Amino acid sequence: MTLKDFANLSVVLTGYPLSTILPDFDTQHQAQELLDFLQAPGRVSPGTLQQLDAAWTAIENNSDTSVSQQVQDTLMGNPALARLVQNIIMMWYLGAWYDLAQPLNTKSFVSEVISGKAYKNGLAWGTMGAHPMGYSEENFGYWNTVPVLLQPQPSN
Amino acid sequence: MSISQTKYDAVIVGGGWAGSTLAYKLGVAGKKVLILEAGIPFQSDNREDFMETFFMATAKTPESPYSQNYNAPRPSVLDIKAITDPPQPPAEDCKNAKDAIEKDGYFIQKGPLPFGSTYERLAGGTSWHWLGTCLRLVRNDFKLKSVYGVGVDWPMTYDDLSPYYDEAELEIGVSADVEEQAIHGITFSPDYVYPMQRIPPSVLDKVLTEGLKDVVIDGNPLTVTGTPAGRNGISNIMKDGQPYNNGRRLCQGNTNCTPICPIQAKYDATITLNKALQTGNVDILYQTVASNVLVDTNTGAITGIEYKQYQTKNGPQTGSGTATGTKYIIAAHAIEAAKLLLMSNTQLPNGVANFSGQVGKNLMDHPVNLSWGSMPDPVYPFRGPLSTSGIETTRDGSFRTERAAYRIEIGNEGWNWPAGAPYTQLQGCVGEAGLFGKELIGKIQHDFVRQFRLGYLIEQLPEETNYIIPSETCFDNLGIPRPEIHYNLDDYTRAGFQAAEEASVTIFGAVGAAISTENRISTAGAFTYENGVYYTNGAGHVMGTHRMGDSNETSVTDANMKSWDHDNLYLVGCGSLPTGATANPTLTMMALAFKAADAIINSLNVPHE
Ligand SMILES: Cc1cc2nc3c(=O)[nH]c(=O)nc-3n(C[C@H](O)[C@H](O)[C@H](O)COP(=O)(O)OP(=O)(O)OC[C@H]3O[C@@H](n4cnc5c(N)ncnc54)[C@H](O)[C@@H]3O)c2cc1C
Ligand code: SF4
Numbered sequence: 001m002t003l004k005d006f007a008n009l010s011v012v013l014t015g016y017p018l019s020t021i022l023p024d025f026d027t028q029h030q031a032q033e034l035l036d037f038l039q040a041p042g043r044v045s046p047g048t049l050q051q052l053d054a055a056w057t058a059i060e061n062n063s064d065t066s067v068s069q070q071v072q073d074t075l076m077g078n079p080a081l082a083r084l085v086q087n088i089i090m091m092w093y094l095g096a097w098y099d100l101a102q103p104l105n106t107k108s109f110v111s112e113v114i115s116g117k118a119y120k121n122g123l124a125w126g127t128m129g130a131h132p133m134g135y136s137e138e139n140f141g142y143w144n145t146v147p148v149l150l151q152p153q154p155s156n
Numbered sequence: 157m158s159i160s161q162t163k164y165d166a167v168i169v170g171g172g173w174a175g176s177t178l179a180y181k182l183g184v185a186g187k188k189v190l191i192l193e194a195g196i197p198f199q200s201d202n203r204e205d206f207m208e209t210f211f212m213a214t215a216k217t218p219e220s221p222y223s224q225n226y227n228a229p230r231p232s233v234l235d236i237k238a239i240t241d242p243p244q245p246p247a248e249d250c251k252n253a254k255d256a257i258e259k260d261g262y263f264i265q266k267g268p269l270p271f272g273s274t275y276e277r278l279a280g281g282t283s284w285h286w287l288g289t290c291l292r293l294v295r296n297d298f299k300l301k302s303v304y305g306v307g308v309d310w311p312m313t314y315d316d317l318s319p320y321y322d323e324a325e326l327e328i329g330v331s332a333d334v335e336e337q338a339i340h341g342i343t344f345s346p347d348y349v350y351p352m353q354r355i356p357p358s359v360l361d362k363v364l365t366e367g368l369k370d371v372v373i374d375g376n377p378l379t380v381t382g383t384p385a386g387r388n389g390i391s392n393i394m395k396d397g398q399p400y401n402n403g404r405r406l407c408q409g410n411t412n413c414t415p416i417c418p419i420q421a422k423y424d425a426t427i428t429l430n431k432a433l434q435t436g437n438v439d440i441l442y443q444t445v446a447s448n449v450l451v452d453t454n455t456g457a458i459t460g461i462e463y464k465q466y467q468t469k470n471g472p473q474t475g476s477g478t479a480t481g482t483k484y485i486i487a488a489h490a491i492e493a494a495k496l497l498l499m500s501n502t503q504l505p506n507g508v509a510n511f512s513g514q515v516g517k518n519l520m521d522h523p524v525n526l527s528w529g530s531m532p533d534p535v536y537p538f539r540g541p542l543s544t545s546g547i548e549t550t551r552d553g554s555f556r557t558e559r560a561a562y563r564i565e566i567g568n569e570g571w572n573w574p575a576g577a578p579y580t581q582l583q584g585c586v587g588e589a590g591l592f593g594k595e596l597i598g599k600i601q602h603d604f605v606r607q608f609r610l611g612y613l614i615e616q617l618p619e620e621t622n623y624i625i626p627s628e629t630c631f632d633n634l635g636i637p638r639p640e641i642h643y644n645l646d647d648y649t650r651a652g653f654q655a656a657e658e659a660s661v662t663i664f665g666a667v668g669a670a671i672s673t674e675n676r677i678s679t680a681g682a683f684t685y686e687n688g689v690y691y692t693n694g695a696g697h698v699m700g701t702h703r704m705g706d707s708n709e710t711s712v713t714d715a716n717m718k719s720w721d722h723d724n725l726y727l728v729g730c731g732s733l734p735t736g737a738t739a740n741p742t743l744t745m746m747a748l749a750f751k752a753a754d755a756i757i758n759s760l761n762v763p764h765e
Contacts, residue, residue: 012592012593013592013593014592014593014596015592015594015595015596016597068592068594071592071593076590076592086586089586089592090583093586094579094582096579098583104583104587104588105583106580106584106587108587109214109215110215110579113211113212113214115212116207116212119212120211124578124582124600124604125538127597127600128536128538128600128604128605129536129605130411130538131410131538133216133410133411133538133572134207134210134211134410134418135211135410135418136408136409136410136411139408140406140407141356143358143359143409143536143539143540143544143568144362144540146534147539
C-alpha cells in the first residue's frame with residue numbers, strides 16, 4: 001500500500017482531515033511510521049494487506065456510493081479485513097497495537113505500543129480537548145477553562 | 157575522606173522520602189551521614205528515560221516508568237490478584253528469584269484480601285510516583301481512642317506537630333489556601349501562608365462545587381475545597397518578604413503526577429536528597445541493600461548495619477560490608493523497614509526493636525472505594541493535575557465511634573483508574589460498536605468528555621492481624637526474604653465502604669449523574685458487607701508497621717521515633733503512624749521525620765545522654 005493510499009484510508013477511518021493525517025509540512029511522519037509498522041515482516045499477513053489495498057483501491061475508484069458507506073460495507077463488513085481496520089483506527093487514536101487473533105473489545109489489552117511518538121500523537125486525546133497523559137504543551141491553569149474541541153461536532 | 161575512613165554520626169537505611177529528609181536536616185546541622193540505598197541512583201536513569209519507558213508501557217501503571225530490579229524488587233499493581241481459598245502457594249520454585257517474582261509478583265499475599273498498595277525501590281523512593289496530595293491530619297486524628305473509643309491515641313497532639321508541618325510544607329513546596337484548610341479544628345501558626353496559592357480548580361471541580369453546595373451527609377456539608385498539592389503553583393510572599401521560589405517549573409497539567417511528572421513540577425524526594433548531598437556532609441552508597449541490623453545483646457546498642465551490593469538489576473551479588481555510625485535510622489519504607497527488623501539478629505527471638513511484638517503488625521492503608529459515572533454536561537477530563545480538589549468535611553464526626561471516616565478525592569482523569577479510560581471505552585467503540593470516522597469522533601466528544609470519578613480514601617484501624625513478616629521460603633536475587641503479607645478489612649472499615657457508597661448515591665443524584673459499574677478493571681479486592689459487594693483498591697499509603705506510642709509494651713518507638721529497645725536506633729517513615737485516619741500520610745510522615753531529626757541532632761550534641 002502506498003503512503004498516499006494509507007493516508008486517504010486513514011482519513012476515512014479516523015474522521016480527521018488529510019491535513020492532520022499527512023500534512024504538507026510533515027515534521028512527525030506519523031502516517032509513514034504507522035504504515036511501516038503495519039507492513040513490517042511478520043506482523044500482518046501479506047495476503048491480508050493485499051486484500052486491504054485492493055479493497056481500498058476499489059473504494060477510491062467507485063464514485064457511485066459514498067466512501068464511508070463503502071468502508072462500512074466492504075471493509076467493516078468483511079470479516080477478513082474488519083479486525084485489521086479496527087487496529088488501524090487504534091494505531092491512530094492511541095498509538096497502540098492489539099493482537100489481531102483476538103477480537104477487539106472492552107476486555108482487550110494493548111499488546112504493543114508503536115512508539116513514544118505514536119503515543120504522543122494519538123488522536124483520542126485531542127478529540128476530547130485533552131492531551132496524552134504525560135505529554136502536554138499547555139500552560140499552567142488551562143484546566144480551569146473549557147477547551148475548544150478541535151473537530152466541529154458532526155451532524156449525525 | 158573515603159567512606160571507609162569517615163566516622164559517621166548517623167547511618168540511614170533508605171534514600172527515599174524519609175531518609176532524604178533526615179539526611180538533609182542532619183547534613184545542614186553539620187552531622188556526618190551515610191545513606192545506604194537499595195536501588196539505582198537517580199542520575200543514571202534520568203527522567204527522560206523513565207518517560208520513554210512510560211510511553212512504551214502497554215499498561216500505564218504507577219510502576220510502569222521504573223523497571224523491576226530483582227536485587228531490590230518492589231510490588232506492582234499488575235500482580236494484585238484475588239486470594240484463592242486456600243491461599244495460593246508461593247511460586248513452586250522460589251529459588252529462581254526472577255522467575256518467581258515475574259510469575260506471582262514480589263509480595264507473598266496470604267489474604268484473605270490482597271494488599272493493594274505498592275512502592276518503589278530506587279533513590280527518591282516512592283515519591284517518584286506519588287500523586288502530590290499534602291493534607292494535614294485533623295485534631296481528632298491524634299486521639300481516636302480517647303474521643304471515639306477506637307484505635308489508639310498518638311503520643312503527641314496536633315499542636316506538637318504543627319511547626320513541623322510548616323517545615324515540611326516549605327520543603328515540599330505546597331500549593332494551598334490556609335482558610336480552605338481550616339477544617340475540623342486545623343489551625344496554623346500566626347500569619348502562616350503556604351508557599352504557593354492553591355492550584356486552580358478543574359472544570360469538574362467547579363461543577364461539583366456548585367452541585368453539592370446544599371448537600372449534607374452525617375451532619376457535614378459536602379464542601380469542595382482545593383487539595384493541598386506538592387506541585388508548583390503561583391508563589392506566595394513568604395514571611396521574609398520574598399516570593400517563594402524553589403527553582404522548579406510551574407505545573408503544566410500533564411495529568412501524569414502518578415506515575416511520573418515529566419517536568420518535576422511535582423515535588424519528589426530526589427530534590428531533598430540532592431540538597432542533602434550538597435551539604436558536603438552526606439555520603440550515599442547506591443545498589444546497597446541493608447540485610448542485617450547488628451545488636452550488642454549486652455548493651456542493646458546497634459553496632460552496625462550489614463549490607464549486600466550488586467551491579468546490575470538481575471546480576472549476582474558483587475559486594476558486602478558493614479556500615480557503622482553513632483546513630484542508626486531505618487527509613488526503608490513501612491514494609492521493607494519492618495521486614496529488615498524482623499529478619500535481623502537471630503539472637504533476639506522477636507527480631508530487632510521488637511520487645512512489644514508490634515513490628516510488622518498494624519499494617520494499614522487507605523482502602524479506596526471508587527465511584528464513577530457520566531455527568532449530564534461535559535466536564536472535560538484528562539486535563540490538569542490528576543486531582544485538584546476534594547471533599548474533606550467528611551473526615552471527622554461522631555460516626556467514627558461506629559464506622560470509618562473517609563475523604564473524597566475528585567479525579568481529573570475520567571474513568572482511567574477504575575475502568576482503564578480512555579483505552580477500554582475506545583476499544584468498545586471501535587471493536588464492539590464498529591464505529592469509525594465522524595461517528596467515532598462524535599461518540600468520543602459526547603461520552604468521554606462527561607466521564608468523572610470519585611475516590612473515597614477510607615480509614616483503617618490498626619489491627620494485629622494485618623501484618624507483614626519475612627517469607628521463610630521466598631527470597632530475592634540477593635537471598636533476602638520477600639515480604640509475606642496478611643491483610644483484611646474489619647467491619648469498621650467495611651462499614652466505611654457502605655457509607656461511601658451511600659454518599660455516592662446522594663452525590664451522583666445531586667449532580668444528575670448515574671453511577672456506573674461499567675468496565676471495572678480490577679475485581680481482586682471484592683468483599684461483602686451486610687449483603688452488599690464492595691471493591692477495595694490500594695492507595696499506596698502503607699502505614700503502622702513500626703508505630704510510635706507511649707509505652708514499650710504496645711508500641712515500637714517513642715514520639716521521637718526512637719526505638720524503645722535500642723537507644724541509638726530510630727525508625728522513621730509512614731510505619732511510624734499509630735493510626736492512619738484519612739489524610740494521605742506523607743506530609744505528616746515528613747513532619748515526623750523533621751521531628752525525629754531534631755531529636756537525633758539534640759542527642760548527638762549531648763555527648764553522654
Ligand atoms: C501510587 C501512589 C501514590 C501516592 N500518592 C500520595 C499522595 O498523594 N500523598 C501522600 O501523602 N502519599 C502518597 N503516596 C505515598 C508516598 O509515596 C509514601 O508514603 C512515601 O514515599 C513513603 O516514604 P518512605 O521514605 O517511608 O518510603 P520510600 O519513599 O518508599 O523510600 C524508601 C527507600 O528505602 C529504600 N530501601 C528499601 N529497602 C531498603 C534496604 N533494605 N536497604 C537500603 N535501602 C532500602 C528504597 O529503595 C527507597 O529509596 C503514594 C504512594 C503511591 C504508591
Ligand atoms: S499535572 Fe503534570 S506538570 Fe503538574 S504535577 Fe502533575 S505531572 Fe507534573
